[in-house]
Amino acid sequence: MIIEFRCDREQPRLWMCREKLRVNDQDIPVQIAWTTTPEPRPAGLDMLFELERIVLRKGKAGGADGLKALPERPRAGDPDVVIDFTSAERDPDCAARLYLRPRFNGSTGEHAALAAVLAGDLPVIEIVNERDGSVMDRGHPSAEIAAGLSGGLETVIARTLSMLPPILSGAPRLVPQLAAPAISSAPRNPAPFVVRGVATSIAKEIYRLCCYAPHWHIGWRYAENADVWRTGDLSGPAWNVLGDPGNHFYADPVPVKWQGRTFVFFEDLDHRVGKGIVSAIEFDGEGPVGTVMPVLEEPWHLSYPFLIEDNGELWMIPESTAHRDVPLYKCIRFPDKWERHSTLLSGLELADVTITQHNGLHYMFGAWRDGTGGYSDTLAIYYADRLLGPWQPHAANPILMDRATARPAGNFVTIDGKLWRPVQDCSNGYGAALGLAEVLELSPTTYKQAVRRLLRPGPLWSGRKLHTLNRCGQLEVIDGSRVQPKTTAFLASLRSSDRSSQWNWHSAPAKPIARRLH
Structure with a gap:
C-alpha cells in the first residue's frame, strides 16, 4: 500500500513530516504531494504561533509549527490511498482506490480547523470518502492539551491522523452521530485570540503559585x-x-x-x-x-x-x-x-x-x-x-x-x-x-x-x-x-x-x- 498526503505548499507544518502510518500492526510509508490552494492565510499567523510556542509551550516544538523548507521525500509511485488535507479540487486523473478528505465542521482545509478554534471550540472531524461522499468516521476531540490557537490546530490534526489507521485497516467503523456547531464563515483576526490565550496562561500561572x-x-x-x-x-x-x-x-x-x-x-x-x-x-x-x-x-x-x-x-x-x-x-x-x-x-x-x-x-x-x-x-x-x-x-x-x-x-x-x-x-x-x-x-x-x-x-x-x-x-x-x-x-x-x-x-x-x- 502506498499512502499519499496531499498538503498545501503555502502552509507547511511540522506534522506533515510524518513518514509512516501504522495500519494493521504494519508501518506504511507516507509520501507527500504538495498543492497550491486559494485558501486564505491569516496575516501574521506564523508570528503568532511563534509567540505561543515561546509563552504557552515554553519553547517546545509542536505539530502546528511552520516549516522553513518543504521536506523532500522520494515518491514510491502512484498512491493507493490519498488523504487530502487541502481545500483544493480533487484531481480527476487520480487513480487511487481510496480518496479521503478530512472535514472540520463540514468544511475542508486548515482554514476550517482554525476557524473552529477561533470561534472557541474544537471542530467535529469527519473523514469523507470523496468517491461517493460517504462519511467513513466522525469524532469530536477534547482539548485538555490544546494550548492556544496552535495547540488547538495541533490537537485537531493529531486526532485526524489517529482516525485514519482504523479506516485503512478495513475494520468496521461505528460512525457516531455528532452535530457540528454552526460557525460563521467570516474570517476572524487571530491576533486577539492569541493575546487572550497568552494572558489567560499567565493568569493561570499566577493562580498556580497561590493555589493547588x-x-x-x-x-x-x-x-x-x-x-x-x-x-x-x-x-x-x-x-x-x-x-x-x-x-x-x-x-x-x-x-x-x-x-x-x-x-x-x-x-x-x-x-x-x-x-x-x-x-x-x-x-x-x-x-x-x-x-x-x-x-x-x-x-x-x-x-x-x-x-x-x-x-x-x-x-x-x-x-x-x-x-x-x-x-x-x-x-x-x-x-x-x-x-x-x-x-x-x-x-x-x-x-x-x-x-x-x-x-x-x-x-x-x-x-x-x-x-x-x-x-x-x-x-x-x-x-x-x-x-x-x-x-x-x-x-x-x-x-x-x-x-x-x-x-x-x-x-x-x-x-x-x-x-x-x-x-x-x-x-x-x-x-x-x-x-x-x-x-x-x-x-x-x-x-x-x-x-x-x-x-x-x-x-x-x-x-x-x-x-x-x-x-x-x-x-x-x-x-x-x-x-x-x-x-x-x-x-x-x-x-x-x-x-x-x-x-x-x-x-x-x-x-x-x-x-x-x-
Whole structure:
C-alpha cells in the first residue's frame, strides 16, 4: 500500500513530516504531494504561533509549527490511498482506490480547523470518502492539551491522523452521530485570540503559585432510594465532603463492601510531588471512621482504583497510563495489602478502566490514547471469557471519538434489565460534567449507547467539576473540585500537626471535619 498526503505548499507544518502510518500492526510509508490552494492565510499567523510556542509551550516544538523548507521525500509511485488535507479540487486523473478528505465542521482545509478554534471550540472531524461522499468516521476531540490557537490546530490534526489507521485497516467503523456547531464563515483576526490565550496562561500561572490546582474532593451520602440513578439528578440527601489535609486531593472514589467492612478507595495525589497513590478510608453506616490510609503505591502515578470481585477474590485495576499497561492487583489483606498479579494489557494508554459482564463475556472499557491528542475523547473496548483474560480488542476499536461520551466515570449498573454506564462529559473541559448513558448494544463487533441524563455541578453540589459516580449499598459517592489556597493548606497541616504527633500526610480526620455543601 502506498499512502499519499496531499498538503498545501503555502502552509507547511511540522506534522506533515510524518513518514509512516501504522495500519494493521504494519508501518506504511507516507509520501507527500504538495498543492497550491486559494485558501486564505491569516496575516501574521506564523508570528503568532511563534509567540505561543515561546509563552504557552515554553519553547517546545509542536505539530502546528511552520516549516522553513518543504521536506523532500522520494515518491514510491502512484498512491493507493490519498488523504487530502487541502481545500483544493480533487484531481480527476487520480487513480487511487481510496480518496479521503478530512472535514472540520463540514468544511475542508486548515482554514476550517482554525476557524473552529477561533470561534472557541474544537471542530467535529469527519473523514469523507470523496468517491461517493460517504462519511467513513466522525469524532469530536477534547482539548485538555490544546494550548492556544496552535495547540488547538495541533490537537485537531493529531486526532485526524489517529482516525485514519482504523479506516485503512478495513475494520468496521461505528460512525457516531455528532452535530457540528454552526460557525460563521467570516474570517476572524487571530491576533486577539492569541493575546487572550497568552494572558489567560499567565493568569493561570499566577493562580498556580497561590493555589493547588486542580484540587479534587470526594462527596458522599447515604442515599437510600433517592440515589442519582433513580432521580437522574443530584437531589436527595445532602452531600458531605470527605476532609483532606489541603496539600493532597482526593478523587475517583470507589466504594466496596468486603469481609463485612465497607471502604472507599480513591486516588490520593500529593500536590507537592504531583504523583497519585491509592488510599482508602472505612465507612460505618453513618460516615467515615478512622483516618485515610495508603493502600497501594508504585513509582508511577496511580488513580481510578476500579474494584471487582471474581471467584471469591477481590481485585483492583488502578489507572496506570504512565506505565502504559493495564495491571491487575489481588487483595492479599483487606484493605491495605495488594499484590500485582498480572498484566491484562500492555503497551498502551488506557485510562479509567471499567469492567462489566454482559451476555457471558467480560467487557473492559477505557479512554484510549495513542500518545497524541486529548486524554478523554476516545473509547476502546476489550472482551474476554474471564477476568484474567486473554483480552481481545473489539472489532471496531477505537469505538468512538467523542469528548462528551467516551471516558468512563464509574461502575456500570443494571436497572430494570438495562445496562447503564456513567460517562465523563468533557465538552466544557476535563471532568466538567457527568452523563448517564444507556448501553443499547454491546457485543464483540457492535456497540451503541445513548446519554439520557446530564449532571452538572450546581446548588446541590458546589464546585466546578463532577466526573465520578459510584455506589455500594446505600453509600453513594461522587467527586468535584474547589479552589484550594496553598496558605490554607499549610495552616491546616500545622493545626493537624499540633493535634497529633502521629500525623502523616496521608491521614485526614474523618467525621469531625466532614462538611456539608449546600
